Amino acid sequence: MxxxxxxxxxxxxxxxxxxxxxxxxxxxxxxxxxxxxxxxxxxxxxxxxxxxxxxxxxxxxxxxxxxxxxxxxxxxxxxxxxxxxxxxxxxxxxxxxxxxxxxxxxxxxxxPKRLGVKGEEKLIGKGVSYCGTCDGPLFKNKDIVIVGGGDRAIEDALFLANYAKSIYLVHRRGEFRAARILVDKLKGYSKIKLVLNSIVEEVCGENRVESVRIKNVNTLECSEIKCEGLFVFVGxxxxxxxxxxxxxxxxxxxxxxxxxxxxxxxxxxxxxxxxxxxxxxxxxxxxxxxxxxxxxxxxxxxx
Ligand SMILES: Cc1cc2nc3c(=O)[nH]c(=O)nc-3n(C[C@H](O)[C@H](O)[C@H](O)COP(=O)(O)OP(=O)(O)OC[C@H]3O[C@@H](n4cnc5c(N)ncnc54)[C@H](O)[C@@H]3O)c2cc1C
Incomplete structure (x- = not known):
């Protein structure tokens, strides 16, 4: 006792x-x-x-x-x-x-919370990740998508920019929730492209992530981003x-x-x-x- x-x-x-x-x-x-x-x-x-x-x-x-x-x-x-x-x-x-x-x-x-979209569960460890520090080096010179708008999403986008060839930062709102000091740092990274007012609808790929299907929540237009990794930071x-x-x-x-x-x-x-x-x-x-x-x-x- x-x-x-x-x-x-x-x-x-x-x-x-x-x-x-x-x-x-x-x-x-x-x-x-x-x-x-x-x-x-x-x-x-x-x-x-x-x-x-x-x-x-x-x-x-x-x-x-x-x-x-x-x-x-x-x-x-x-x-x-x-x-x-x-x-x-x-x-x-x-x-x-x-x-x-x-x-x-x-x-x-x-x-970390999951996105809960089609293909996510199946491709965990095959391109879908919830930890930039752990998996970042695996995506050297690769195109990746990051989802989220808080501190963790921005911190990890900045960290993953050390490895990835290009980063699409997808956020469901028009503005980030993260601290301004972090958001301002994004301006120094031309390889990070912002995809705002958008949500991920599906993670595509048979044995590895091949692309991510995105929907713009304002126009309802859908598009596909070719990528080899998806990092999820949604709470x-x-x-x-x-x-x-x-x-x-x-x-x-x-x-x-x-x-x-x-x-x-x-x-x-x-x-x-x-x-x-x-x-x-x-x-x-x-x-x-x-x-x-x-x-x-x-x-x-x-x-
Ligand atoms: C990528 C990332 C970046 C972050 N950046 C920052 C930052 O810049 N600044 C900041 O202040 N915070 C940051 N945070 C948040 C910060 O990590 C958390 O707020 C903090 O770790 C919370 O501490 P905790 O002890 O409550 O929980 P945790 O750190 O989650 O620790 C809980 C521990 O309990 C253990 N555990 C769980 N269940 C059981 C069980 N049933 N039996 C035994 N053990 C169990 C777990 O293994 C874990 O070790 C970040 C988090 C992440 C993921």
């Missing part, structure tokens, strides 16, 4: 662990992939305070991990499959073991399957918390990208991780 189990070792979970360690709570962290979280899908981060030149995400997350390890906390490579509770404690079921804790912090983050979906039947969520599955990061059951807290909120960034994931650990500490003191 632990005081606290933290599920997910991204920026939110690792920050919660640093605070829990300093509160001297008997804490275990469960991580299903590798510690660091989804920010590792991006090569660098430019809007994390304290690094005016930007910082490599690997370097930054390695430092988070070191700070946790230096406090003597362990990270177990295990996926939490289901969390259940009785009146006194929580049980966390994994493939081969059941863990018990008096309090739980859920920091399971999110994963995130919460990774909250393990608490599906336990906690209150919004209609998209993001966990509902109060300001102290308390979820709908006493003793269970949530933070980071798995929470229902308006901004999904590293800086507030960390802040929420600190608040969740503080709330868990106060809850345990009362028990």
């Amino acid at each position: 632990r005081d606290l189990i933290i599920i997910g070792a991204g920026p939110a979970g690792l920050t919660a662990a640093i605070y829990a360690g300093r509160f001297k709570l008997d804490t275990l962290i469960l991580e299903k992939m590798s510690a660091g979280g989804q920010i590792l899908l991006s090569p660098s981060i430019e809007n994390y305070p304290g690094f005016p030149e930007g910082v490599s995400t690997f370097e930054l997350m390695d430092k988070f991990k070191k700070q946790v390890e230096d406090l003597g906390l362990g990270i177990e490579d295990k996926e939490a499959l289901e969390i259940s509770s009785n009146d006194k404690f929580y049980q966390i079921e994994t493939q081969d073991k059941i863990f018990e804790a008096k309090a739980v912090i859920v920091s399971t983050g999110a994963k 995130i979906a919460p990774d909250t399957g393990c608490v599906k039947n336990l906690l209150e969520t919004d209609e998209s599955g993001f966990i509902i918390t109060d300001q102290a990061m308390r979820a709908s059951k006493p003793g269970i807290f949530a933070c980071g990208d798995c929470v229902s909120k308006s901004l999904y960034q590293v800086v507030n994931a960390c802040g929420e991780g600190a608040v969740a650990a503080d709330s868990a500490h106060k809850y345990l003191l009362k028990q």
Whole structure:
């Protein structure tokens, strides 16, 4: 029986662990992939305070991990499959073991959303990708299409411009939602062509992506862009399957918390990208991780 189990070792979970360690709570962290979280899908981060030149995400997350390890906390490579509770404690079921804790912090983050169009699912890994950093080098001197209008779409378009021959940036609106400082950078790249007010209707190709069918939402005109890759950045979906039947969520599955990061059951807290909120960034994931650990500490003191 632990005081606290933290599920997910991204920026939110690792920050919660640093605070829990300093509160001297008997804490275990469960991580299903590798510690660091989804920010590792991006090569660098430019809007994390304290690094005016930007910082490599690997370097930054390695430092988070070191700070946790230096406090003597362990990270177990295990996926939490289901969390259940009785009146006194929580049980966390994994493939081969059941863990018990008096309090739980859920920091399971999110994963990229799919477009949901014909051909997408079939061609994942065969030209369809959700991670520029991971797959960019595979598209050296190739024509690619990027879909999205937020920070991630623009950041990745700028990154992929280091590899691709040409990039068609498809966005369903006439203006980008991304930060102006990022959008302005697009002007310096003649190989990035904007395809605005347009949506992807189909990803075409038998064994690999060969083209993408586009529809202009104003004129309803359809066209085809020949390409070898399609990168999709159209938002995130919460990774909250393990608490599906336990906690209150919004209609998209993001966990509902109060300001102290308390979820709908006493003793269970949530933070980071798995929470229902308006901004999904590293800086507030960390802040929420600190608040969740503080709330868990106060809850345990009362028990
Ligand atoms: C390409 C890209 C670029 C980005 N750029 C920026 C940027 O420039 N600036 C910025 O501030 N933010 C950026 N973000 C967003 C940022 O990465 C997230 O806001 C942040 O990582 C959220 O942290 P988190 O700890 O809540 O979740 P995550 O980072 O998603 O971490 C959650 C962790 O939980 C683990 N997990 C999930 N389910 C389970 C389970 N059942 N059992 C055990 N472990 C589990 C996952 O494997 C993961 O390691 C970017 C994201 C992407 C994808």
